[in-house]
Amino acid sequence: MGLAVPRFWREIPYRYNLIGSRCKVCNRIFFPPREVCPYCRRKSLGKMEEMKLKGKGRLITYTIIYTPPSNFENQVPYAVGIVELDEGPRITSQIVDCDPEKLKIGMRVEAVFRKIQEDGDTGAIYYGYKFRPVGEDEDKGETG
């Protein structure tokens, strides 16, 4: 079961470029972007601005998937985690380029551009962010 193509297309800015939003009243940052700040509510109307997140953060928690949904069989075992971005928002993402057994809560991660899903051999291919652990010495380059 894949995503509907139009739905995916609408989400391209967020999935490709981590576009979130910032409330200019309280400075809170949201991902995915919100039209209204849930804290400032009506005061935030017209005061939400789009913002590109840098794609750097740390791993808050994770789980290792051994029983995958269809089309993910060739990646097992793989990790899915919650990442707290340096700007604040927490997002759920696959954690790649790692041995899942060696992941550590709190480790630095950065966004990478990967294939998220595809509708079998004949359907559309959906791309977007995943995260990978980074060593302190290699925390460079904007890949998110």
Add this chain to the structure above:
Amino acid sequence: MMNIGIVSYGAYIPMNRIRIEEIAETWGRNPDDIKKGLNVFEKTVPSPDEDTATISVTASRYALSRVNIDPKDIGAIFIGSESHPYAVKPTSTIVGEAISAVPELMAADYEFACKAGTAAIQNCMALVRSGMIRYGLAIGADTAQSAPGDALEYTASAGGAAFIIGKEKVIARINCTCSFATDTPDFWRREARKYPKHGGRFTGAPAYFRHIIGAAKLLMEKMKTKPEDYDYAIFHQPNGKFPVTVGKRLGFDRKQLEQGLLTPYIGNTYSGSSPLGLCSVLDVAKPGDRILMVSYGSGAGSDAFDITVTDEIENFDRDKAPTVRELMERKRYISYAIYAKYRNLLYWE
């Protein structure tokens, strides 16, 4: 003379590696014969979630992270590859969107076996020179296919490089480029076929050697240069042996080739091959260094480039993105079984 050339560059290779031993033992071959015959020891393997689009995006983002360029000023994105994820639907628009260069953008995918990436550089140069665009993004990237058990399986790998071409703050001026092309059926893949076919030894003398030597000689005649005028030379690297042999035949020594010769440890990245070699040279190059690069694409043709590194490279933030050597060190080895799974060699329903 207008200074047109490379304003920035970025490289990417996947972190998975498979050793020649793994592949040779699977097919009952002697790994030492193959390593010696091809001068290749290991190759990169893309993860199941990596393809030419993801490699191109990563290399392009690395290129952009080294300079302060508004992606909206990139007027063209051309991607050369023989493994575009879709047969119909461009990779270049995916990259354009992922680096925020859309929508005022010329975007096209190129195909010419392993030389489509250097064709992209030439076209970006022409558009910059004519004033039609300010910057062009030229990419060569592949996740090369090889049939299980075929000789290509020891080398066909994945990787890519992206170059921002422009005329402002040029770090490496392209003094001249020229091409050499003929109809030579040494290697091909028919429509809707998964794996390519090749002419075995026919891929050597009438194909690789004739075209590389033809283009290199043409370029050196035009520029009135000799092999010793160049600090570095990069030739397309289908294996670790051909580029050394062609270099020797043209009069280049091993020292000029070393920095750009990557195939022994990453395999043949096809459209990424000579472009990644150029990235590796730019990682260490100093002002005034002169570089000769000659690509090769089966079918067949070569593009040759005469490049001079400028003083601007001193102000260039090379450290903002990983070097080719750093990417080569980032690795994990996989077995043939995992390779077969990742490269979709297994079939199940």
